[in-house]
Amino acid sequence: MFSEIGSKINRLRLDKKLTLKELSQLTNLSVGFLSQLERGLTTVAIDSLDNISKALGVDINYFFTLAKEQNSFIQKxxxxxxxxxxxxxxxxxxxxxxxxxxxxxxxxxxxxxxxxxxxxxxxxxxxxxxxxxxxxxxxxxxxxxxxxxxxxxxxxxxxxxxxxxxxxxxxxxxxxxxxxxxxxxxxxxxxxxxxx
Missing domain, CATH: 2.60.120.10 (Jelly Rolls)
Incomplete structure (x- = not known):
């Protein structure tokens, strides 16, 4: 899940033409942490993810996938x-x-x-x-x-x-x-x- 969140952050950041340093300044999170997060190498607290979502102009739920419709009547x-x-x-x-x-x-x-x-x-x-x-x-x-x-x-x-x-x-x-x-x-x- 965290690698998916990281790739979404990376995509949004690049779409908005922001550098890691600029995102760091907007969120008060270190460049190193943001870099690791984008690469799926670390987890993120909800408060930090909320700061990132605000800086990137999306709702926090953007980072969470809706359950995919499947044919199975059983969910593990x-x-x-x-x-x-x-x-x-x-x-x-x-x-x-x-x-x-x-x-x-x-x-x-x-x-x-x-x-x-x-x-x-x-x-x-x-x-x-x-x-x-x-x-x-x-x-x-x-x-x-x-x-x-x-x-x-x-x-x-x-x-x-x-x-x-x-x-x-x-x-x-x-x-x-x-x-x-x-x-x-x-x-x-x-x-x-x-x-x-």
Missing amino acids: SYEREIVFMDKDNFIQFHLSNSLGDKNMFPRLVEVYPKRDNETVLTYTHEGEEFIYILEGILTYYYDGEKTELYPGDSVHIRSTLSHNWENNTNKIVKLLMVSTPNRFHESQQDAPAQKI
Whole structure:
């Protein structure tokens, strides 16, 4: 994964006609570190990658590949890919190789501890959500109520009522989440028909 991130950084940097020294000045990261990163010889912390993404004018998720649609109905743990990363809040991993023709959207989510100055706002959207807590304690908001969820606890809601979560502990919370509608299935259905 890190060699792929490094090559994307290199491509973007060259497209923007930046030298390693100029990128170093924009990110406060050493030229040597950036050089090693571009060649896939070192790992990068999320905060540093966020600095690089801002300097190169892309969202941090640009560096993470969406899971590729495969024909297999089985996904091995080593095949799991990051689908979304929010450096301050959570990481999502796909749990399916074939989402295009499915109604449910399953994912593994890791929720990071909330920062002191963060405000959690509830939101609504179409569909349903099922959440199962695997590890840690999650604070869950639903329709004006606040609940603490522990490993083994689950929630199954209509997403049309206000909801959200936060991690008020100092450890990562891991949860299984399955929701509808599946935005990958919708995007295929909503694709414009080709003119013949």
